[in-house]
Amino acid sequence: MKSVIITLAFFVCVLSCNAQQKVAENPKTKNILNHKLADSLGADERGMKSYMLVILKTGPNDDVFTDKAKREELFKGHFANMSAMEKYGQLKLAGPFATKNDLGYRGIFLLDVKTEEEAKVLLQNDPTIKAGIFEVEILPWYGSAAIPMHLKYHKQIAKENP
Numbered sequence: 001m002k003s004v005i006i007t008l009a010f011f012v013c014v015l016s017c018n019a020q021q022k023v024a025e026n027p028k029t030k031n032i033l034n035h036k037l038a039d040s041l042g043a044d045e046r047g048m049k050s051y052m053l054v055i056l057k058t059g060p061n062d063d064v065f066t067d068k069a070k071r072e073e074l075f076k077g078h079f080a081n082m083s084a085m086e087k088y089g090q091l092k093l094a095g096p097f098a099t100k101n102d103l104g105y106r107g108i109f110l111l112d113v114k115t116e117e118e119a120k121v122l123l124q125n126d127p128t129i130k131a132g133i134f135e136v137e138i139l140p141w142y143g144s145a146a147i148p149m150h151l152k153y154h155k156q157i158a159k160e161n162p
Contacts, residue, residue, distance in 0.1 A: 038145070041145040041146060041148065041149075042145055043145035043146075044145070047144060047145055047146065048142055048143060048144060048145055049142070049143070049144075049145040050114070050140060050141070050142050051092065051110050051111060051112055051113075051140075051141045051142075051143060051147075052110075052111040052113050052115075052116060052118070052119040052138055052139070052140060052141065053108060053109075053110055053111075053138070053139045053140070053141035054108060054109040054110075054111060054119060054123065054136050054137070054138050055105060055107075055108055055136065055137040055138075055139070056105070056106045056107040056108065056109070056129075056134045056135075056136060057103070057104045057105055057106060057134065057135050057136070057137060058104035058106055058133075058134070058135075059128075059129070059131075059132040059133050059134045059135040060132050060135065061131055061132030061133060062132070062133045062134075064132070065131065065133060071133075073127075074127045074128050074131055074133060075128060077126070077127035077128070078126055078127060078128040078129075081122075081125045081126045081127070082094055082109075082126075084125070085109075085111070085122055086151065089112060089148075090111055090112055090113060090122055091109060091110070091111060091112075092110045092111070092112050092147050092148045092151070093108070093109070093110035093147055093150070094107065094108065094109045094110070095107055095108065106134060110141070110143075110147065112148070116138045116140075119138050120138070123136055
């Protein structure tokens with residue numbers, strides 16, 4: 001009986017150690033680390049990862065497209081390209097700037113790609129960029145690997161989706 005209790009105690013200890021390896025407390029921040037989640041998001045030791053930040057700016061042909069129906073058609077394609085990039089896990093965040101500015105900044109995309117070249121390939125499918133309504137500036141950006149998690153919640157609170 002004594003050996004059974006010792007054996008059970010040993011297994012409980014082993015299981016406890018395994019559980020601590022999968023979900024560990026960071027003593028500096030008191031955060032509970034979820035290794036499985038961190039790995040699934042591609043997080044580094046800081047919970048961060050690299051993205052490509054795309055800044056959409058007013059393009060040289062923005063004033064050329066004055067026909068309302070043509071602009072609507074181009075922007076319909078713009079939103080369709082955004083939806084496709086999101087569907088394939090490449091677009092993690094997007095939106096326009098809330099106010100006009102003197103720099104011509106119109107909006108941003110946060111792309112989950114490794115290189116500027118990969119970002120350029122994705123952006124070639126956007127008719128507003130092709131037409132010159134927008135031009136882009138692409139910058140490497142380092143941020144939270146958890147950013148993509150907002151997407152599932154956004155779909156639950158948006159009354160409309162483009």
